[in-house]
Amino acid sequence: MISKNTICLWYDNDALDAAAFYAQTFPDSAVGAVHRAPGDYPAGQEGSVLTVEFTVMGIPCLGLNGGPGVKHTDAFSFQVSTEDQEETDRLWNAIVGNGGEENACGWCRDRWGVSWQITPRVLMEAFTGTDRAAAKRAFNAMMEMKKIDVAAIEAARRG
Known part of the structure; x- marks a missing residue:
C-alpha cells in the first residue's frame, strides 16, 4: 500500500533497476510492489512495469516509468548523513561507480540522474557549531571538494 506521503521519481522505463540498486546500496531500503500497466501508454505497453513501490533509508518512494520526457535536476536530492569516511566512500563509490557522476561539495548523481548529497556528520557539525x-x-575546505574528505574537514575545523 502506498504511504500517504510518497516521493514519486520519474524514470525512463528503468524504475525497477533503480529501486533494486537503492535497496542493495542503502540501509533500511527495499523494493516493494511492482505494478504493471493495465493498457498501452505513451512510454510503454500493456503489461510493462508502470510503477515500483520502494523505500530508500525508510523514505517511501514510487518509481514511475514515464519515459524520456522528464529529467531529474539538482532541485531534488537525497541527503545521506554518513558517520565516517568509510561509509562516505562506500556510498559515494557505489553511486559514482555504477554509472553515476561526481559533482561538487559532496553531491553526486546516480546513473538515472537522481542527485545525492553524501554528507558526513562532521561536516554538518562544523557548519552548525558555535565557532x-x-x-x-x-566550508571553504568543502568548496574545494567533490567527495567529502572527513580528515580534511576536521583539520580545517582545527585551523
Whole structure:
C-alpha cells in the first residue's frame, strides 16, 4: 500500500533497476510492489512495469516509468548523513561507480540522474557549531571538494 506521503521519481522505463540498486546500496531500503500497466501508454505497453513501490533509508518512494520526457535536476536530492569516511566512500563509490557522476561539495548523481548529497556528520557539525571561524574554514575546505574528505574537514575545523 502506498504511504500517504510518497516521493514519486520519474524514470525512463528503468524504475525497477533503480529501486533494486537503492535497496542493495542503502540501509533500511527495499523494493516493494511492482505494478504493471493495465493498457498501452505513451512510454510503454500493456503489461510493462508502470510503477515500483520502494523505500530508500525508510523514505517511501514510487518509481514511475514515464519515459524520456522528464529529467531529474539538482532541485531534488537525497541527503545521506554518513558517520565516517568509510561509509562516505562506500556510498559515494557505489553511486559514482555504477554509472553515476561526481559533482561538487559532496553531491553526486546516480546513473538515472537522481542527485545525492553524501554528507558526513562532521561536516554538518562544523557548519552548525558555535565557532563561526571554524565553520568558515570547514566550508571553504568543502568548496574545494567533490567527495567529502572527513580528515580534511576536521583539520580545517582545527585551523
